[in-house]
Amino acid sequence: MTTVLATRSLVKRFGGLAATNDVTLDVQRGARHALIGPNGAGKTTLINLLTGVLEPTSGTISLDGADITKLASHLRVRRGVVRTFQINQLFNTLTPLSSLALAVSVHRKTSTRWWRSLGSDAGVAAECEQLLGRFRLGDVMDQPVHSLAYGKRRLLEIALALACQPRVLLLDEPVAGVPEGERQEIFETINALPDVTGGRSEIVKV
Amino acid sequence: MLTLLFDGIAYGMLLFILAVGLAVTLGLMNFINLAHGAFAMAGGYITVLLMNRAGVPFLACLPIAFVATALLGALLERTLYRPMYARPHLDQVLFSIGLVFMAVTAVDYVVGSMQQNIHLPDWLQGRLPIEAVGIGKYRLFIVIVCALLAIALQWVLSRTRFGSRLRASVDDPRVAGGLGLDVNRIFLLTFAVGSGLAGLGGALGAEVLGLDPTFPLKFMIYFLIVVSVGGTTTITGPLLAALLLGIADVAGKYYVPKLGAFIVYTLMVAILLWRPQGLFARASAR
Amino acid sequence: MTDAAATTPSRASPRAPLGAAARSLRGYARWRWWELALFAALPLSWLLLPSQALLLNEIAIVALFAISLDLVLGYAGIVSLGHAAFFGFGAYTAALFAKDVMPDPIVGLVVAIAASALLGLVTSVLILRGSDLTRLMVTLGVASILYELANKLDWLTGGAAGLQGVVMGPITVPFSALAGFEFDLNGRVAYAYTLVVLIVVLLIARRLVYSPFGASLQALRDNRLRAASIGLSVPLRLIAVYTIAGGVAGAAGALLAQTSGFASLDLFDFHRSAEVMLVLVIGGTGYLYGGIFGAIAFKLLHDLISAWTPQYWNFWIGLFLVVLVLVGRERFIRPWTWFGKGARP
Numbered sequence: 001m002t003t004v005l006a007t008r009s010l011v012k013r014f015g016g017l018a019a020t021n022d023v024t025l026d027v028q029r030g031a032r033h034a035l036i037g038p039n040g041a042g043k044t045t046l047i048n049l050l051t052g053v054l055e056p057t058s059g060t061i062s063l064d065g066a067d068i069t070k071l072a073s074h075l076r077v078r079r080g081v082v083r084t085f086q087i088n089q090l091f092n093t094l095t096p097l098s099s100l101a102l103a104v105s106v107h108r109k110t111s112t113r114w115w116r117s118l119g120s121d122a123g124v125a126a127e128c129e130q131l132l133g134r135f136r137l138g139d140v141m142d143q144p145v146h147s148l149a150y151g152k153r154r155l156l157e158i159a160l161a162l163a164c165q166p167r168v169l170l171l172d173e174p175v176a177g178v179p180e181g182e183r184q185e186i187f188e189t190i191n192a193l194p195d196v197t198g199g200r201s202e203i204v205k206v
Numbered sequence: 207m208l209t210l211l212f213d214g215i216a217y218g219m220l221l222f223i224l225a226v227g228l229a230v231t232l233g234l235m236n237f238i239n240l241a242h243g244a245f246a247m248a249g250g251y252i253t254v255l256l257m258n259r260a261g262v263p264f265l266a267c268l269p270i271a272f273v274a275t276a277l278l279g280a281l282l283e284r285t286l287y288r289p290m291y292a293r294p295h296l297d298q299v300l301f302s303i304g305l306v307f308m309a310v311t312a313v314d315y316v317v318g319s320m321q322q323n324i325h326l327p328d329w330l331q332g333r334l335p336i337e338a339v340g341i342g343k344y345r346l347f348i349v350i351v352c353a354l355l356a357i358a359l360q361w362v363l364s365r366t367r368f369g370s371r372l373r374a375s376v377d378d379p380r381v382a383g384g385l386g387l388d389v390n391r392i393f394l395l396t397f398a399v400g401s402g403l404a405g406l407g408g409a410l411g412a413e414v415l416g417l418d419p420t421f422p423l424k425f426m427i428y429f430l431i432v433v434s435v436g437g438t439t440t441i442t443g444p445l446l447a448a449l450l451l452g453i454a455d456v457a458g459k460y461y462v463p464k465l466g467a468f469i470v471y472t473l474m475v476a477i478l479l480w481r482p483q484g485l486f487a488r489a490s491a492r
Numbered sequence: 493m494t495d496a497a498a499t500t501p502s503r504a505s506p507r508a509p510l511g512a513a514a515r516s517l518r519g520y521a522r523w524r525w526w527e528l529a530l531f532a533a534l535p536l537s538w539l540l541l542p543s544q545a546l547l548l549n550e551i552a553i554v555a556l557f558a559i560s561l562d563l564v565l566g567y568a569g570i571v572s573l574g575h576a577a578f579f580g581f582g583a584y585t586a587a588l589f590a591k592d593v594m595p596d597p598i599v600g601l602v603v604a605i606a607a608s609a610l611l612g613l614v615t616s617v618l619i620l621r622g623s624d625l626t627r628l629m630v631t632l633g634v635a636s637i638l639y640e641l642a643n644k645l646d647w648l649t650g651g652a653a654g655l656q657g658v659v660m661g662p663i664t665v666p667f668s669a670l671a672g673f674e675f676d677l678n679g680r681v682a683y684a685y686t687l688v689v690l691i692v693v694l695l696i697a698r699r700l701v702y703s704p705f706g707a708s709l710q711a712l713r714d715n716r717l718r719a720a721s722i723g724l725s726v727p728l729r730l731i732a733v734y735t736i737a738g739g740v741a742g743a744a745g746a747l748l749a750q751t752s753g754f755a756s757l758d759l760f761d762f763h764r765s766a767e768v769m770l771v772l773v774i775g776g777t778g779y780l781y782g783g784i785f786g787a788i789a790f791k792l793l794h795d796l797i798s799a800w801t802p803q804y805w806n807f808w809i810g811l812f813l814v815v816l817v818l819v820g821r822e823r824f825i826r827p828w829t830w831f832g833k834g835a836r837p
Contacts, residue, residue, distance in 0.1 A: 051721070077723035089718040091711045093778070097516055102711055105704040106723040114705040119517030129513040142516055164722055238625055289818065295624040296571050300773060301817040303766050307810025315804055423762065427632060434629040468640040475618060475633040482622025 002029045003065075004201050005050070005081065005168045010059035012045055019045040020056070027168060030199035036206055043205045044086065047170050050203075051083050052076045063168070078106075080167030080197060086176055086205075088157045092146040096137045096156050099145065100128045103163035127163070134189050135159040154178055158190065167197040171204045209341070210460055211453065216345035218452025219352035220414065222445050224407035224425070225432035226359065227400020233376045233438030234396055235291050240302035242404055242429055243422030244309035249275045249405025250412040250421065251313065254322045264327050268351075268409055275405025280398035287397065288390075306422050314419040321418040348410055355403070360441045372396060376439065428455075431474045437484030447485060521702035530781060531694075534687055538680070546679035551787045552686045553748050556693060558772040558783030560740035565769070566777030567701060568733045569713030570619055573628050573765050574635030575741060577615070580759035581638060582608040582742025583749040584649060587658045590750065595661035597675075597685065597750050604746035605739045612738020616731040632762070639760035654756030658749060675751065682751035689747060693740055694780070700736070701780055709733055710778075770813060773821055 005027040012020035019042040027033060035043050048054040050061060052073035060069045063079055071079075091099050101118050104127045105111040119125065132138045135155045140148055145156065158174055169190075175183040190202075228242040249271040256262040256270065290301055330344045363369040375382040375392050383389045408417070415425070428451065436447030451470065458469035477485060537548055557579055564570045586604040594600070618630040642649045649655055662672025663685055673681045700706050712719040712726050720726055749755045758764065767790075774793075775786025797808045 053717075072725075074720045074723050074725050077721060083721060085718075085721075089715055089721070091714040091718065093714055094707070094710060097513055098520070098707055099711070101517060102704060102707045103722045106708075111704045111708050111724065114700050114703045117521035117699075117702045118704050118707045119520035122514070125514035125517045128517065129511070132513055138512060141513060160718070160722060232625065238628065286814075286818075293817070295628075296565070296773075297817045297821065299571060299573070299628065300769065300813050304810040304813025304817065307806045308814070309810075311804045311807035311810065315807070427636060430625075430629055430632070434625050464644055466640060466644065468637060468644065471633045471637045471640065475630050475637070478622065478626050478630050478633075479618055482626045484626075 003027065004029050004063065006062050007050070008060045008062075010046075010049060010061065011057045012042075012049055012054060013057045020049060023059070027201045027203065029201055032202040032204065034204050034206055044172060047083055047172055047203075047205060050170060051081060077164055080165070081170070082161045082164045082166035082168070083170035084157050084161045084172055084174055086173040088153050090145045090153060090156060090160070092144070094145055095142050096145060096148070096152075096159075097128060097132065097141040099156065099160060100131050100163050101125075103160050104128060104131075107163065107165050130193075131159050131163055134193055150177060151179075151182070155186070158186065162190065162193055165196055166200060169200055169202045171202065173205055210456055212341055212349075213345060214453030214456040215449060216342075216348050216452070217414070217456055218449035219349050219356075220407060220411050221428055221432055221452055222448035223352050223355055224404055224411065225429040225436075225448060226356075226441065226444055227397075227403045228429050229433045229436060229438050229444045230372075230376075230396055231400050232433055234372070234379075235287075235393055237287065237291055238295055238298045238302065239287075240299060240426055240430075241305035241309065241422065242302075242401075243426045244306055245275050245279055245401040245404040246408035246411070246425070247309065247313065247417070247419070247421045248278060249402075249408035250417040251317060251322065251408075252405070253409035253412060254324055254417065255317075257324060264324070264330070268406060271409035272402045272406040275408075276398040276402030278405075279401025280394055282401075283394050283397040288393070291393075306426070310419050310422060317419070319419050321416055322412065324413045324417075326413060344413065348414070351410065355406075356441065356445055363441055368392075368395075427471075431470070435474060435477050435485050443484065521698075527781070530784070531691070534691060538684055538687055542678065542680055545683040547791075549679050549683040549686050549751055551791050552683065552690050553744050553751075554768070554771060554790070555784045555787035556686075556690050556747070557741055557744040557768050558775065558786055559693065559697065559780065560737045560744065560783075561768050561772050562777055562780060562783055563697065563700075563709075563733055563737040563740070565772065566779070566782065567706065567709045567713060568730060570730070570734070571624055571628055572619075572631040573762070573769070574631035574633070575737075575768055576760050576762075576764035577631070577635040577638050578608045578611060578738040578741035579745040579748075579764060579768075580635075580642065580755070580757075581611050582745030583755040583759050584642060584655065584745075585742070586746035587655045587749040587755040588648070590658050590660055591655070595659060597660050597663050598666070600660075600750060601689070601743060601746050604749075605743050608742020608745070609735050609739030611742070612735040613731065615738075616734035619734060620727050620730055632765075635760055635762070635765060639757060642757055642760060649755075652757060654754055655749075656754045658753045658755070660750050660753070679751070686747050686751065689743060693743065697740075697780060705729070705732075770809070773816065776821075 003026045007023055007025050010020055010023040011018060021042075023046065035046065037043055045054065049056050052068075052071060052075075056069065060067055062068060063076070063081060068076055068079070068081075094102070098118060101124050102111065104124045105113075105118065105121070108121070108123065110121060110124070132141050135158070137152060137155055137159060140152055145153065148156070154174075154177065158171070161169060161171075175186055178186065224246050225242075227245070228239060231237055231239055231242075252274050253264075253267040253271045256267050257264060262270070286305075290298055293301075326344055330347055332343055363373065371382070371387050371392055374385070375387060375389050379389050408421070411417075415421075431451055432444050432448045435451070436444030454473055455467070455470050459466055462469065538545070541548060557575075560578070561572070561575050564572055564575070582604040585607045586600045589600040589603050590597075615630075615634050618634065619627045622630075643651055646652070660675055662674045663681065664672040673684075675681050701709075708719065708724050708729055711722075712724060712729060716726055745759060748759075771786040771790045772782055773786070774789050775782035775784065793809075793812070794805065798805050801808070
């Protein structure tokens with residue numbers, strides 16, 4: 001029972017409004033938490049704080065005991081704190097394949113390579129195959145993202161996050177806009193993906 | 207020194223009136239309109255032509271320049287600008303550069319490229335002996351007119367219903383539209399008034415800044431400096447930025463003529479580096 | 493490769509045949525036929541059109557300049573109105589180097605590229621933060637500052653009159669027994685020189701844009717927020733691409749100074765920055781070769797319109813811009829979408 005992600009007395013104020021008011025939480029390895037509450041409760045704010053998009057007014061955040069309160073957003077991703085977005089945030093002119101290949105390359109620390117092609121790394125290709133297969137994106141993998149149907153875009157949104165091999169995965173309304181019948185499938189797909197981080201923790205905002 | 211300060215203030219007030227329309231349009235429509243200077247030029251040329259060809263007195267030309275340019279702005283907004291609002295900024299930049307080129311060469315073709323002269327009425331010429339320093343009457347006139355306009359603008363913005371509708375639309379056009387505000391009409395009116403003010407500024411500034419077909423290109427960067435440093439969410443922001451710019455430019459050209467405009471550009475770059483959202487902007491939805 | 497295939501469980505969807513992704517990825521950077529044709533056409537143009545060498549040289553230099561802007565604008569999404577800063581800086585550096593240090597063209601070119609890249613590095617911090625307008629302003633500001641500097645430091649740069657009388661030495665290929673190639677009046681040597689630089693830059697840039705780094709640039713252009721959310725360091729990449737683009741633009745400027753023998757203030761002018769943007773937009777952004785097609789089209793357009801109305805060419809180019817944008821840039825370069833249901837604007 002190891003704590004992966006923890007916050008202590010996290011506060012975020014916007015002017016007079018305390019969107020996050022003294023939040024202390026511990027997320028254990030492999031645990032899954034649901035973040036529920038009425039609109040305006042501050043759920044997305046909390047996710048933004050955890051991922052570094054917003055700076056807290058006070059309080060601390062730590063990952064594996066190390067303080068990440070001031071750590072830049074993209075560095076938290078490298079350490080394994082990854083999120084999805086409620087409204088799809090995708091790379092519209094890229095293809096699902098190249099988007100995933102890029103995300104995988106970042107994780108494998110080969111994203112600064114400038115001489116060899118994006119497609120030349122066999123390991124990247126293998127991981128992309130897996131993700132495309134699991135998320136049923138194989139048949140649209142070479143189409144520009146802006147031309148995809150909503151359902152596929154939502155799947156890609158989540159696949160991109162999983163490509164980063166998260167240790168803590170923050171899902172912001174992952175099944176928003178997805179028909180009832182397919183929702184369970186999405187959760188099962190996420191679960192079925194092999195986890196090289198040794199126990200992925202999840203916070204799901206619903 | 208006082209004369210310099212005063213000249214700088216006059217120059218700054220003029221820049222403010224010229225640029226305030228640009229600030230509001232940018233804040234409201236999120237549209238980078240590099241052709242704003244063309245409206246100023248239009249106002250200047252209308253004034254010159256009316257005075258020199260038709261003998262219309264200077265004071266009468268000012269409101270005419272305002273109204274004529276406002277009408278021109280309204281026409282262009284409705285026809286050309288409106289389809290461009292949703293476009294990416296690159297498209298807007300290209301579009302407005304195209305308009306400027308067209309305006310500049312068209313004026314050159316019709317009127318010629320010489321600098322135009324305005325003969326100010328006698329009571330505006332010369333200096334007022336105040337203290338030991340002479341204060342140019344015309345510059346004083348400019349400061350007074352622009353200050354009155356600035357006060358009027360601030361009053362409209364903060365005390366009238368139109369002002370609050372405008373502010374709402376600047377903050378979030380979609381929500382404003384959702385509340386039932388006719389955002390299109392607000393855009394149209396604002397654009398028209400902004401262009402009209404630019405025209406008025408062009409008329410006022412013809413004598414001080416010089417008027418020739420390259421006016422929009424020469425001063426474009428100054429308007430943009432006022433807007434980017436002053437921010438687009440207030441009236442006072444661009445006002446202060448314009449005053450700062452006016453004083454810095456006049457002082458720079460006097461004390462260090464070797465460097466000239468270099469000082470202004472460096473100051474701008476430094477300010478934007480320090481505060482990318484402008485000196486006075488508050489965080490907005492965009 | 494076979495390991496991955498063996499360990500992928502049989503539960504993979506039947507719609508994604510094994511290896512499809514790998515196959516597609518392997519073809520990611522493959523040469524299209526028209527690319528090969530283009531690369532063949534370049535040296536062919538030198539062979540087959542000797543009398544047009546001066547004109548072609550001019551076009552090639554503009555193309556190189558536009559390609560550098562493509563890296564910044566087309567691939568990284570930075571709207572810059574001051575790209576001429578690097579162009580002029582490279583030109584003046586090369587001219588001054590030839591005049592005051594040594595007239596060797598290649599050494600001068602290398603020095604100019606290094607200097608412009610350094611300028612790019614230094615000014616890249618300015619474009620990291622702020623909105624599009626802020627970036628527009630600082631890029632414009634930097635170009636204006638350089639213009640003023642070149643104007644006022646007239647003891648160095650010749651001021652408003654420009655830097656005249658730059659005489660270049662012969663091009664000597666290092667480590668070879670080849671005799672030097674003197675610049676000739678017909679421009680054939682100049683064009684060959686420019687072409688070699690253009691081809692080398694294209695080949696390197698091609699590698700760059702198809703690499704993971706290139707993909708990351710496009711990602712941050714498309715969605716900066718998501719780019720950071722998959723772990724990309726946006727500022728570092730912006731700095732890198734701006735530095736590289738600065739160097740390439742400086743190369744173009746240096747080539748101009750070296751092949752024409754002088755440098756002048758108008759190289760920093762707003763018109764230059766606006767023109768190169770137009771050239772790139774005509775040719776198309778974001779696929780690397782837009783600069784070449786745009787330069788050719790622009791030159792043709794320029795000559796066509798200038799022959800008809802030399803003084804008011806700006807009017808027609810302005811009109812062209814307005815129409816281009818109203819029609820939509822992507823649709824413009826795809827004439828088959830002009831009628832009927834077209835692509836999105």
